[in-house]
Amino acid sequence: MTSIQEKAIRLLDANAKRGKGYYYTAPSRKKYPHQWSWDSSFHAIANCHLGRPELAKEEILTLLGKMLPDGTLPHIIFHDHSLASISNRLFRFYWPYPSRSPLVQPPVVALAAKEIWQQTEDKRFLKQVLPPLELHFKWLATRRRFRDSNLVSIFSPWESGLDHKPAFDPMLGPFAKLPLGHYFVLYTSEMRMARLKFDPEKIANRGYFNVREVLFNTVCALGLEALGTLFAANDDHYKADSCHSYSETISKAILDECHDATSGLYYDIDVSTGNLLRDTSVSCLMPLALTHIPKDDYEALVDHLTNPDEFWLKYPVPSVPQNSRHFKPASRTYLWRGPTWINTNWFIAEGLRKHGYVELADAISQASRDLVEHSGFREYYNPLTGEGGGVQDFGWSTLAAIM
Numbered sequence: 001m002t003s004i005q006e007k008a009i010r011l012l013d014a015n016a017k018r019g020k021g022y023y024y025t026a027p028s029r030k031k032y033p034h035q036w037s038w039d040s041s042f043h044a045i046a047n048c049h050l051g052r053p054e055l056a057k058e059e060i061l062t063l064l065g066k067m068l069p070d071g072t073l074p075h076i077i078f079h080d081h082s083l084a085s086i087s088n089r090l091f092r093f094y095w096p097y098p099s100r101s102p103l104v105q106p107p108v109v110a111l112a113a114k115e116i117w118q119q120t121e122d123k124r125f126l127k128q129v130l131p132p133l134e135l136h137f138k139w140l141a142t143r144r145r146f147r148d149s150n151l152v153s154i155f156s157p158w159e160s161g162l163d164h165k166p167a168f169d170p171m172l173g174p175f176a177k178l179p180l181g182h183y184f185v186l187y188t189s190e191m192r193m194a195r196l197k198f199d200p201e202k203i204a205n206r207g208y209f210n211v212r213e214v215l216f217n218t219v220c221a222l223g224l225e226a227l228g229t230l231f232a233a234n235d236d237h238y239k240a241d242s243c244h245s246y247s248e249t250i251s252k253a254i255l256d257e258c259h260d261a262t263s264g265l266y267y268d269i270d271v272s273t274g275n276l277l278r279d280t281s282v283s284c285l286m287p288l289a290l291t292h293i294p295k296d297d298y299e300a301l302v303d304h305l306t307n308p309d310e311f312w313l314k315y316p317v318p319s320v321p322q323n324s325r326h327f328k329p330a331s332r333t334y335l336w337r338g339p340t341w342i343n344t345n346w347f348i349a350e351g352l353r354k355h356g357y358v359e360l361a362d363a364i365s366q367a368s369r370d371l372v373e374h375s376g377f378r379e380y381y382n383p384l385t386g387e388g389g390g391v392q393d394f395g396w397s398t399l400a401a402i403m
């Protein structure tokens with residue numbers, strides 16, 4: 001075991017929370033003490049590769065155990081309400097199921113479940129996770145698809161996991177530009193959705209924030225592929241085939257609908273206008289992680305990734321390219337507007353390896369480990385200097401230890 005792996009294990013243990021009927025790893029002990037859906041899934045993937053699949057199992061079963069009856073997988077779960085922040089207490093008293101968010105995050109959970117299965121071949125675990133995973137992906141396919149597109153919609157920047165990504169700015173109005181206005185706009189829009197009881201159909205009809213986001217849909221395609229593998233392991237080949245074919249359908253829809261022919265990048269779609277939200281960020285590169293993508297399209301993305309004016313900085317891959325007017329490498333007020341994050345690096349490195357770009361993948365993995373060596377497991381990093389930003393001892397940065 002390498003020294004970074006030992007440090008990763010110590011951090012995952014220090015952030016672990018166990019109580020009556022739950023086990024999970026907090027993204028950060030102080031600022032993010034609750035369970036977040038995609039964070040937990042990354043923690044489980046890290047634990048699996050660090051030789052601790054049993055902990056990974058518990059974390060994923062805790063998460064799936066809190067699924068809402070209709071198949072919504074909460075983006076945040078408050079297992080211990082006494083840890084809730086003032087803003088959470090003020091603005092989130094209207095959640096229909098107390099302590100369980102009615103919003104979602106990218107369904108990384110299926111990737112975590114697949115990793116656990118591949119490490120353990122535990123049939124009991126397989127049988128436990130298949131029904132909730134199937135329900136969640138059905139919910140995404142039936143309740144979150146609108147107007148004949150095969151792509152899934154998100155209703156809040158928080159659902160993307162990329163909270164303050166510049167592409168969302170035009171959707172949020174001028175108020176969001178004021179200091180801390182962004183947070184206010186996101187909380188109040190959650191309250192407007194609460195008046196509609198978070199009913200997806202009603203939210204979509206009102207024309208509120210409704211975006212087909214590239215990262216979210218890429219993770220849906222990967223998640224369905226993983227679910228297909230799990231069904232096949234359970235000898236349910238009919239369901240396995242339909243997951244694989246729906247995964248390919250989503251991939252194709254990303255390539256057809258989000259593609260910008262001029263640049264070769266992939267942009268989110270504002271469902272109310274049908275327009276592409278042309279502000280470049282790391283999510284425009286996410287099809288690098290897809291399995292089904294033509295070689296020419298893939299190479300066009302690699303050209304952007306390796307362009308030193310855009311994404312190929314000293315510590316790649318920045319959340320916003322250097323030549324964007326939004327590039328703020330050391331921004332601390334708003335997230336995802338320049339710094340490098342380890343989870344998006346993990347997706348990109350995995351994708352590059354799958355497509356044979358091993359040296360590039362290695363370079364991203366090495367840069368991620370260098371960041372951790374220099375600055376510790378921080379929430380994000382300055383892509384020019386490697387300086388850490390945001391919270392310390394941040395959970396998913398442990399992915400650097402397994403890349």
Ligand code: GLC
Binds near residue numbers: 036038162335
């Ligand atoms: C921030 C990130 C989000 C993450 C959460 C907990 O809000 O933008 O992706 O899930 O923190 O770490």
